[in-house]
Structure formats: structure tokens, C-alpha cells
Amino acid sequence: xxxxxxxxxxxxxxxxxxxRRRELLTKAFRYAYVTEDVLAEIKSKPTLEFVSDLxxxxxxxxxxxxxxxxxxxxxxxxxxxxDSRIRIxxxxxxxxxxxxxRENSVVLTENKGIIRLVELYGEKFPVRVWGAYQLLKFLYExxxxxNFEEELRNYTLDTHHMFPKRR
Amino acid sequence: xxxxxxxxxxxxxxRRKNADWSYxxxxxxxxRQALILFIETGDVYKAAKLAxxxxxxxxxxxxxxxxxxxxxxx
Numbered sequence: 204x205x206x207x208x209x210x211x212x213x214x215x216x217x218x219x220x221x222x223r224r225r226e227l228l229t230k231a232f233r234y235a236y237v238t239e240d241v242l243a244e245i246k247s248k249p250t251l252e253f254v255s256d257l258x259x260x261x262x263x264x265x266x267x268x269x270x271x272x273x274x275x276x277x278x279x280x281x282x283x284x285x286d287s288r289i290r291i292x293x294x295x296x297x298x299x300x301x302x303x304x305r306e307n308s309v310v311l312t313e314n315k316g317i318i319r320l321v322e323l324y325g326e327k328f329p330v331r332v333w334g335a336y337q338l339l340k341f342l343y344e345x346x347x348x349x350n351f352e353e354e355l356r357n358y359t360l361d362t363h364h365m366f367p368k369r370r
Numbered sequence: 371x372x373x374x375x376x377x378x379x380x381x382x383x384x385r386r387k388n389a390d391w392s393y394x395x396x397x398x399x400x401x402r403q404a405l406i407l408f409i410e411t412g413d414v415y416k417a418a419k420l421a422x423x424x425x426x427x428x429x430x431x432x433x434x435x436x437x438x439x440x441x442x443x444x
Contacts, residue, residue: 217426218439244418244425292416304421315412336443361409363432364439365384 205345208308209235210266214301215311219335220250221362224354229262230347231338236308237265238298251351275301277316279328283316288323290316311338313364320349336366381440385409390436397431404428405435412439 209232210315216237219225228235235257241263245254257263266272283292292300296314303310309331312315321332333341335358343351359365394405404421408414408428417429423425432439 213425219428221429221433246424246426249429250426290411290413293413297414313439334441334442355388362439363436366441366443367384369442369444 205231205233207232208306209324210299210302210306210308210310211235211237211241211263211316212310212312212317213241213295215299215313215335216241216254217244217250218362219312220253222335222358223361224348224357225253227342227347229257229260230336230345231264231341234246234262234264235266235311236299236302236306236335238266238269238302240295240298240370244295266298268305269298272298272301272329276306276361279320282324283320286323289319290306292316292320292359297333299328300328301334304328309333335364380442381412382410384414384440385437388436388438390434395433397435401431405431405437409434409437416440 217240219228229273242254245251254263272294276294279297279300280292281290292314295311299315300310302308311333317332321328321330336355338350339351339354339358342348343354348354355366377404379396389409400422404417408417414428415423415439416433418425421428423431
């Protein structure tokens with residue numbers, strides 16, 4: 204069984220919920236932290252059903268120490284506001300990132316501000332950040348997915364998220 | 371002061387090119403503007419909040435409007 208723990212931001216979870224093999228999330232991680240704000244962003248029946256199932260199984264854990272993250276949040280947001288190379292980071296991504304930093308968990312996000320923050324300030328913020336592509340790759344490497352290219356195509360079809368190759 | 375990076379030009383072009391503009395232009399002003407914000411920035415959270423929607427509701431609209439998310443891979 205995997206020992207990895209995740210911290211999931213709103214946009215990632217809601218997108219992942221639309222993937223036909225969304226239950227694979229539970230194969231990659233032992234459990235995953237979210238903040239209660241994530242739950243407020245869920246409205247549609249399929250997303251509600253999936254998230255409710257993950258909560259009932261104890262896979263999704265509402266992060267209990269939110270107030271202790273505030274100094275990290277302030278620092279992340281301030282850097283993103285002042286460094287023109289980084290897109291401004293909004294609270295949901297900032298919380299997911301701060302949990303990742305504090306709990307040594309993998310941060311699941313597609314947020315380009317977070318990705319850039321780690322590229323530029325990796326020594327200050329040594330956090331593993333994965334998007335859907337990295338998670339699918341991990342699932343493939345651990346044999347939960349047989350055909351990586353096909354699964355990536357399925358993911359694109361279900362979520363309308365494209366992964367073009369950099370030229 | 372340099373301007374804030376709002377998403378790479380290539381990402382934006384892919385979103386613009388794939389978008390169903392006829393669907394977007396039929397939407398009420400607030401929704402239309404939010405979809406355009408997403409096309410320009412790729413930022414779901416900000417676009418959803420501009421539309422006055424949850425992220426989940428905005429995702430439904432984004433998919434109906436055929437606007438892709440774009441992640442370049444090596």
C-alpha cells in the first residue's frame with residue numbers, strides 16, 4: 204500500500220472527478236488533505252457523489268490545523284504578488300501548497316503560479332507538486348494503468364484538458 | 371514595473387482556437403466575461419468567482435464552451 208499523502212486543491216479535485224477512472228486517486232495515496240473551502244466549491248451530482256464517497260471512506264481528510272498555515276499563506280501570496288514571473292496565487296492553491304509544505308505531502312494542483320513558485324523558490328519551498336499528468340504517470344509506473352497514452356487520451360476526453368508536447 | 375504574467379501566449383492561443391465562440395457569445399455578460407477571462411489566463415478559480423459560480427459549476431460551462439485546459443509536457 205502506498206505511503207504517500209496528498210494535499211489537493213479545489214480545481215484539481217473537481218477536474219479529476221470528471222475522469223472515468225477517478226477512483227484511481229485512492230491507489231496513489233494513503234489519504235489526502237483538503238480544506239473545507241474545497242467542499243464549498245462542489246455542486247454537481249457526480250462530483251458530490253465521488254467526494255462524499257471519499258469522505259466516508261476516510262480517504263479525504265479535512266485539514267484540522269488551518270489557522271496554523273496563515274503565516275505560510277501570507278508568505279506565498281506575497282511572493283506571488285511581488286514577483287512578476289509568478290502568476291498571483293489564490294487562497295485555494297495557497298492552502299493546498301501550505302499543507303504540502305507542512306505535512307510533506309504531494310500537492311495536487313494544475314496551478315501555474317504554484318508550479319512556477321516551486322521552480323523559482325524550490326530551496327525555500329521543497330514541495331512535490333503534481334498535476335494530472337504526473338499522477339497518471341505515477342499510476343502507470345505502479346501498474347494501476349496499463350496503457351499510459353490511452354489513459355491520457357481518456358483523461359483529455361473526460362476533462363477537456365490537453366497535454367501537448369513542448370516543441 | 372514589469373507586467374504580471376497571465377499565462378503563456380501559446381496556451382492562450384490554443385484555448386482561443388478551440389473555444390466555441392458561438393456558445394460563449396450567447397451567454398449572459400457575466401458568464402461570457404468569465405469564460406473570456408479563463409481563455410486569457412487559464413485561471414479557473416478567478417473565472418469562476420467572476421461568474422459568481424462555484425469551481426464545479428464553472429467547469430461544466432468551460433467544457434460546454436469547449437475551452438481546453440492546456441499543460442505542456444516534455
